[in-house]
Amino acid sequence: MKQNFTVRHGALDGVETFLAVAKHRSFRRAAAALGVTPSAVSQAVRALEARLGAALLARTTRSVGLTEAGQRFLERAAPAFDELVAAGEAARNLGRRPTxxxxxxxxxxxxxxxxxxxxxxxxxxxxxxxxxxxxxxxxxxxxxxxxxxxxxxxxxxxxxxxxxxxxPPFRLVVVGSPDYLGRRRPPERLDDLRGHACLRMRRSNGSIAPWSFVDDDKAVEAIVSGPLIAHDYPTLLGAAIRGMGLAQVPGPLTETPIADGRLQALLTRYAVTTPxxxxxxxxxxxxxxxxxxxxxxxxxxxxxxxxxxx
Structure with a gap:
């Protein structure tokens, strides 16, 4: 179905020309300001008047004035046109420089x-x-x-x-706190995760993400379980530091807590590298x-x- 537009095609044609004539009260001076011929100015104004169905300018051999319709049109059109010019300049600024x-x-x-x-x-x-x-x-x-x-x-x-x-690419690292690992034997193989409290991430689509590994160059997904499900890695990392269980998180997040002894890296030979x-x-x-x-x-x-x- 054809769309009905609020502003008809070409509705703004001739408006700038009319505003220039109204400002200068002269077709010739308006033409000079716009860089066109007086004939082109006259044609544009006549086309606008025909489209609106009302005379906007009262012309004599010696002067140009506004009709009542022209005065009303000027009062509404001039500020609106200034806003259009300002909007165009703002858009150009966004395209020209960082702003x-x-x-x-x-x-x-x-x-x-x-x-x-x-x-x-x-x-x-x-x-x-x-x-x-x-x-x-x-x-x-x-x-x-x-x-x-x-x-x-x-x-x-x-x-x-x-x-x-x-x-750069980095690994997903399984970590656990010394406190937690003092209570549970550290996992050495992927199957050992079944006996551990594994902190999990819920994806934005609602599913719980499995833990990802690589074993002999083969991708492996482990379905784990544990006491906490979070929606972001910092929450999982904080819970692991507090001894709630093991967490699998991006390597860069673990560098400081591993360096200061709050966490230990586990199953490193199975760690998968992310982009x-x-x-x-x-x-x-x-x-x-x-x-x-x-x-x-x-x-x-x-x-x-x-x-x-x-």
């Missing part, structure tokens, strides 16, 4: 690992950009949510997205300068430091 609101959807675990080290320096480097970070582990529709880009583990990014690497963390966006059209500036800043400000966990 405007930059909205990112990111997992909670990414904020301390990747974003916190660069947020302050980015905002200082680009004061015309407002950075909004929506920390959520739900997979969101970027367009529907009004986001410019998202950040996720590479395996969770749809293939039709443009992905920009932010970290790493990526920024992703639709990318079907030209990337706006604000997003391009963020990508360049994050990639080249030392954020790629996290290395695969041992």
């Amino acid at each position: 405007g609101l930059l909205r990112l959807s990111v997992p909670r675990a990414v904020v301390p690992l990747i974003l916190e080290p660069v947020i302050a320096s980015f905002c200082q480097a680009y004061p015309e950009i407002e950075l909004e970070i929506a920390a959520s582990d739900e997979m969101v529709d970027l367009a529907a949510g009004g986001f410019d880009a998202g950040i996720r583990l590479g395996q969770f990014i749809a293939p039709d997205m443009v992905a920009v690497r932010l970290t 790493g963390v990526f920024l992703y966006h639709p990318g079907k059209r030209q990337v706006l300068p604000k997003l391009r500036a963020f990508i360049e800043h994050v990639r080249y400000q030392g954020v790629e430091a996290p290395r695969p966990s041992a």
Whole structure:
């Protein structure tokens, strides 16, 4: 079915020309200001009057004035046209230089690992950009949510997205606290996980994620059980540190608690390597300068430091 448009096609034709004539009270001076011929100005105004069904200008051989209809049209059209010009300039600014609101959807675990080290320096480097970070582990529709880009583990990014690497590949590491491992024998094989309290992650689609491993170059998924189901890795990591059970989390999250003795790495020979963390966006059209500036800043400000966990 054909759509009925509120503003008809061509409804704005001639408006700028009329406003120029109304301002200068002269077809010739309006033509000079617009860079066209007086004849072109006259034709545009006549076409506008014909479309509106009312005379807007009263013409004599010596002067040009406004009719009552012209005065009313001027009072409404002039501020509206100024807003259109301002809107166009604002859009052009977004396309010319880094400015405007930059909205990112990111997992909670990414904020301390990747974003916190660069947020302050980015905002200082680009004061015309407002950075909004929506920390959520739900997979969101970027367009529907009004986001410019998202950040996720590479395996969770749809293939039709443009992905920009932010970290090297890293392992998913099984960890447990000394307190927990003092009560339970550390697992040495994948089958040993059946006797352990395993902390699990619920995916955004509602399913509980199995634990992923590699055994003799073959991918293995282990269905585990335990006392806690969380929706994000930081919660699982914190529960493991408190001795609630074992957790499988991204290697970069475990580096500090393993180094200071709060956690121990387990089943390392079965650890699977993930693609790493990526920024992703639709990318079907030209990337706006604000997003391009963020990508360049994050990639080249030392954020790629996290290395695969041992």
